[in-house]
Amino acid sequence: MTDKGLNKRMGDLHEEYIANLFGQRQTRGSGNQWRDQMDSKHDRTTCVFAFANDGKSTLGKSIGVTRAMWAKAVEQAGGERPMLTLRFYADASLTKADIDLAVFDALDAAEMREAAELWHKTKPLLEALAEKRPRCIPVLVELARRLLDEDA
Known part of the structure; x- marks a missing residue:
């Protein structure tokens, strides 16, 4: 599997897991639609704590979170609460995640x-x-x- 194929598979598995875990709807094309951004989201009209998620996954040792990344999540959340989810896979088989984290505003927490x-x-x-x-x-x-x- 090419690096591009592996990265897509990592992202797809992570997005599906998070959407199921949080009871969210996965967005089309991993949020690449201008009217439906982010990877998955709740509907703020039916949910008190409605989050819009942007997931990042890696086989590496770190995932950087930048101010720009957070600003983009805030903008693209479209009224839902922004959340970044970070997944560290154990190995290239992608059958096990070592760590799954969620990053969101401390006031929301x-x-x-x-x-x-x-x-x-x-x-x-x-x-x-x-x-x-x-x-x-x-x-x-x-x-x-x-x-x-x-x-x-």
């Missing part, structure tokens, strides 16, 4: 952590209510909708 902590605290209460008083769930859902509408 803090927001996700806050949401996860809130869910962690809320989930047992909601589960207990659903178990003990299932008829109260529609009332709680309606109350939550009203509170959210007030904030909007």
